[in-house]
Amino acid sequence: MYGKRIIYAFMSIIVLLGIVAQGSPAQGQSEQAYGDIALDHISHLADEIGERVAGTSGEEQARDYLYQTFKDLGYDVEVQPFIFGSNGQESSNVIATKEGYLDTEKQIIIGAHYDSVRNVEGVDDNASGVGVMLEAAERAAAADSPYTIHFIAFGAEEVGLRGSHYYVSEMTDIEIESTMAMINLDSLAAGDYMYVHGGIADGSIREMALDISDNLGIDLQINPGLNPNYPEGTTGSWSDHAAFENAGIPIGYFESTNWEIGALDGYTQTEEFGSIWHNPARDNMAFIRENLAERMDSHIKNYAQILTELVHELVAPPSAEGIRTAIEELEAEGEIDNAEAIRVLQIHLIAVGQYENQGEVEKVIRHMGGFQVLLDHQKDQGMISEEAYEQLSHESDLLIQEWER
Numbered sequence: 001m002y003g004k005r006i007i008y009a010f011m012s013i014i015v016l017l018g019i020v021a022q023g024s025p026a027q028g029q030s031e032q033a034y035g036d037i038a039l040d041h042i043s044h045l046a047d048e049i050g051e052r053v054a055g056t057s058g059e060e061q062a063r064d065y066l067y068q069t070f071k072d073l074g075y076d077v078e079v080q081p082f083i084f085g086s087n088g089q090e091s092s093n094v095i096a097t098k099e100g101y102l103d104t105e106k107q108i109i110i111g112a113h114y115d116s117v118r119n120v121e122g123v124d125d126n127a128s129g130v131g132v133m134l135e136a137a138e139r140a141a142a143a144d145s146p147y148t149i150h151f152i153a154f155g156a157e158e159v160g161l162r163g164s165h166y167y168v169s170e171m172t173d174i175e176i177e178s179t180m181a182m183i184n185l186d187s188l189a190a191g192d193y194m195y196v197h198g199g200i201a202d203g204s205i206r207e208m209a210l211d212i213s214d215n216l217g218i219d220l221q222i223n224p225g226l227n228p229n230y231p232e233g234t235t236g237s238w239s240d241h242a243a244f245e246n247a248g249i250p251i252g253y254f255e256s257t258n259w260e261i262g263a264l265d266g267y268t269q270t271e272e273f274g275s276i277w278h279n280p281a282r283d284n285m286a287f288i289r290e291n292l293a294e295r296m297d298s299h300i301k302n303y304a305q306i307l308t309e310l311v312h313e314l315v316a317p318p319s320a321e322g323i324r325t326a327i328e329e330l331e332a333e334g335e336i337d338n339a340e341a342i343r344v345l346q347i348h349l350i351a352v353g354q355y356e357n358q359g360e361v362e363k364v365i366r367h368m369g370g371f372q373v374l375l376d377h378q379k380d381q382g383m384i385s386e387e388a389y390e391q392l393s394h395e396s397d398l399l400i401q402e403w404e405r
């Protein structure tokens with residue numbers, strides 16, 4: 001017996017080492033270290049293509065590169081052209097989609113603009129954001145996802161956020177309501193510090209990213225709110241998150257800069273060199289490799305890992321724990337204010353959670369059926385709002401779908 005226990009202990013250590021060696025499930029199938037995939041794309045966009053001004057051949061070359069890259073990763077890819085500017089110039093968004101396997105409209109969006117201003121290679125602004133997005137897309141490519149994921153390369157950001165505004169203007173109301181998060185990546189390589197910003201009304205995505213970076217031991221910061229125009233943890237509407245935030249979608253926005261210098265508005269990126277973005281003498285590979293190579297490698301590696309984990313968490317399959325959190329949020333919004341109703345629902349879900357942990361498929365499905373009956377009763381008794389009933393019924397149905405798969 002004692003001998004056996006030693007063998008079991010030894011075997012579990014082997015298995016554990018195997019998992020560590022393989023990396024977390026979020027790391028996806030890629031063996032490459034975090035950041036390597038992104039850095040390859042950054043050097044292609046900056047070195048091979050260079051300047052990518054909206055409506056020019058440089059932007060078109062990048063568009064085609066993005067289209068082929070997403071295609072090669074197995075995503076459904078759509079090019080969404082739009083007209084901008086007084087002369088009817090054309091640009092495009094490149095939209096890569098992984099359809100979710102559950103019967104729901106729920107989706108998340110990860111976006112980065114691929115155009116640049118004139119006379120720069122746009123390493124920091126914004127080959128860095130595009131590169132990190134492509135790495136997250138590659139790491140998410142192989143795994144099935146319960147919810148739909150869109151990776152979007154926006155065109156014409158530098159001439160008035162045209163691509164993202166156009167994309168949002170084409171979204172249906174259901175698409176807007178069903179978008180659980182929009183994550184914007186803009187200028188990640190050169191700034192003194194790594195930041196994540198949340199929306200004025202909703203900071204939940206920012207908080208998720210901060211929890212992930214804490215667990216990873218990465219120094220991800222927030223705007224300290226030194227400038228009264230930009231409250232702590234938020235930012236200005238100067239990048240592609242703005243149209244989504246205006247539509248009421250929870251946003252997270254990653255950028256590298258320094259919010260504690262200059263006008264305290266995050267515009268001055270570095271103490272030593274001032275701003276890198278939009279500066280022909282700075283935002284190019286030669287300058288960055290000469291002066292900021294280590295910083296770029298470190299920021300890109302860290303952002304690639306944080307984003308990959310964040311996507312993984314945002315599309316985690318439905319669970320009793322997830323529905324319990326939804327009830328807490330509905331209570332906070334005043335959609336459920338009956339303490340007895342909440343207590344009964346939470347107790348039911350605690351039991352389902354135990355069956356989930358034991359892998360008791362039949363019991364999970366049967367008890368979620370019971371949960372639906374409970375919701376019906378509580379709605380009839382006016383103990384929960386129509387909104388709460390609709391949302392929890394949908395979540396309950398998704399959890400059953402997940403276990404019936």
Ligand SMILES: [Zn+2]
Nearest residue numbers: 125126186187
């Ligand atoms: Zn930018």
